[in-house]
Amino acid sequence: MKVIIYTDNVIKNIKKAETLVNVPVSLMFKDFYEDIWRHIHYRVDNDIFSLHFEDSVCYSIGKAIHNQKGAVTVTAYEAMDCVVNKGIKKIYIPINAFDNREGVSLFEARQIANTVRKCDDSSHAYGMITSGCLNGNRPNMQRLCEIWSKLNSYIESISLGGSFWLGQNEDLPKFISDVRIGEYMLFGTIPYNSDDEKLGLNGIELHTEVIGIYPERNQILLDCGYSMADMGECRCLDNHLDFSNSSSEYTIMKVYGDSSDYCIGDIVTFIPNYKSLVKLRYAEHEYR
Known part of the structure; x- marks a missing residue:
């Protein structure tokens, strides 16, 4: 992560x-x-x-x-x-x-x-x-x-x-x-504003790693839980995934499609919500 x-x-x-x-x-x-x-x-x-x-x-x-x-x-x-x-x-x-x-x-x-x-x-x-x-x-x-x-x-x-x-x-x-x-x-x-012309660019992403794949229930496991971010409030940029649940260390995502399309080590990207930045202050940061 x-x-x-x-x-x-x-x-x-x-x-x-x-x-x-x-x-x-x-x-x-x-x-x-x-x-x-x-x-x-x-x-x-x-x-x-x-x-x-x-x-x-x-x-x-x-x-x-x-x-x-x-x-x-x-x-x-x-x-x-x-x-x-x-x-x-x-x-x-x-x-x-x-x-x-x-x-x-x-x-x-x-x-x-x-x-x-x-x-x-x-x-x-x-x-x-x-x-x-x-x-x-x-x-x-x-x-x-x-x-x-x-x-x-x-x-x-x-x-x-x-x-x-x-x-x-x-x-x-x-x-x-x-x-x-x-x-x-x-x-x-x-x-409270939806005027697209006034919107800027996203400046922060949360990159999580796939550490588990469960074909029988069509889910994957990510290496970030609620101790680090409010994952249910963060926006996943993969349209084939939906938030299912989080423990303190991991997050389970529902796969809409075939979970075999994912491999251990794949990166799943989120846009964190503002409040998650409080917890993410302790995570590794990379500036680009």
Whole structure:
């Protein structure tokens, strides 16, 4: 079993994303796939959000460190700690705009932004809205403008995430600083959008090996189980196979046709789902 990263496809997805919106595109590197950045950083100049990288914006609340340029905070105390004790000048305040995640109310956002400005005249406060990760709800343009009208005396701009925003068919307002992408960069897909013209290229494949063949039940056995990936949620690129079941180490695939067409050592390819990347971080990776 091996994870294959097609770096050219990742770069092409980033470049295409930049044509789909009228604002800059920032790149989200969650810690379970952040190693990809080391293989493409010299080919792009986008701002990045990460957990560990120097000069990035730390996307995880309470985890920002001194050598990062930005932090996400949901309380005035956290914001003050980042500005005063860690020397972080850019504070991003997540705003609840139908996603019902970590976002705060507009009242709380104003309090946090006020704290940032009082702590250091050279510090900056920004709003942050995320859509499409948990559901298809999002603020429409009118609601975005309403949020901005209530916060524009306190924050400098609003950052939008994630790839969901690439699928909208209208220009974003000038107060939007950037669109943060992760899924589109990796897979070329946009949540809750089926416009083929906007899709990119798949950048990640999971290559599994056939280690068992069972003609009597027309099944084959693969060397990857649920300890490494959610195999039932990963898309098999072989149309003659269908997911049957997984143990912790292996996966059984139903063969539609003749199982004798497969041999021990054959490679069966999947496109992993996004959540499987959490487990696959421990698998062998090959960059092409």
